[in-house]
Amino acid sequence: MTERIPSRPYAAITGVGGYIPPNRRSNTDLEQFCETSDEWIIKRTGIKERRILDENLATSDMAVKAIQDLAKQYNKDLRDVDALIVATSTPDMPMPATANIILEKLGLTNVWAFDVNAACSGFLYALDMASSLVETQRYKNVLVVGADNISTYVDLKDRSTNILFGDGAGVIWLEPSIEGGVMDAYLRSNGAGREFLKIEAGGSLYPIDSNLPVNDNRFLKQDGKTVFKHAVQSMSDACNTVLQRNNLKIEDINWLIPHQANQRIIDAVGRSLNIPEDRALSNIEYLGNTIAATIPLCIWQNIKKLNTGDLVMLTAFGAGFSWGASLFKWMI
CATH class of the missing domain: 3.40.47.10 (Thiolase/Chalcone synthase)
Known part of the structure; x- marks a missing residue:
């Protein structure tokens, strides 16, 4: 470590x-x-x-x-x-x-x-x-x-x-x-995912003009299959990188808290890391994907499961693409 x-x-x-x-x-x-x-x-x-x-x-x-x-x-x-x-x-x-x-x-x-x-x-x-x-x-x-x-x-x-x-x-x-x-934390990003997950309107490239009719480029757009593939690979790789450089194995991790994008993604990342299902926390069933709020909300709703000294791995993937993993010891 x-x-x-x-x-x-x-x-x-x-x-x-x-x-x-x-x-x-x-x-x-x-x-x-x-x-x-x-x-x-x-x-x-x-x-x-x-x-x-x-x-x-x-x-x-x-x-x-x-x-x-x-x-x-x-x-x-x-x-x-x-x-x-x-x-x-x-x-x-x-x-x-x-x-x-x-x-x-x-x-x-x-x-x-x-x-x-x-x-x-x-x-x-x-x-x-x-x-x-x-x-x-x-x-x-x-x-x-x-x-x-x-x-x-x-x-x-x-x-x-x-x-x-x-x-x-x-x-x-x-x-x-x-x-x-x-x-520890391992965080990365690139511009390769720009076309696969985006909200175009509202910035300096596509400003919203109140004199024009509403265009659907103000809505969130996603290519689900592409995002799914990259999300599983990137989140798994990030977690493994953090484990390796801290001389840890997945068995040392008490809890995995992934970004709550889709239960199928959560399950796929868990299988890739070979962590038991009951140690990968999820609250997506009744909240859906709340973007940047998913991980802190998942901690908040599962806090009674965490014990002082537990090692917790966080991982996420989002537009950009952006992705990463973080490791911390729970001290409450």
């Missing part, structure tokens, strides 16, 4: 929070919009329903609820927060950063806050950045949020996407520990 320099602390997770909207969109609901069925959706994705945020609310509202949940559950004083990193592909607006909006809603000032957009890998990217802040001792208390209001970008007539995606927000609190925490 990689040795840690004594003078450099670990970044340990000391709190977890989450929020899921109360509104549900079931498979039966989707039958009204396109040719599909509950049986077909469950067989292909493992999803029975997904949560949908109210139209008058935004990503920041879910993030605020998740942070407040963490603060209440772990008796944390939000005034201690030094930095806030928000992983999201669905910011409230192009600028300012959603992280800034969250601070204003929480009444926090003098906090270093910014957004990270790495799609479904965003939480892992933000976690690695936040860990570095704590390890260098420049910041002591860092919040890492994964939040997405992706239903806003889903075409209800497109069954390649409407069956998968839902809304939600999860958050963790990081602070220094000499005993354990985030141990």
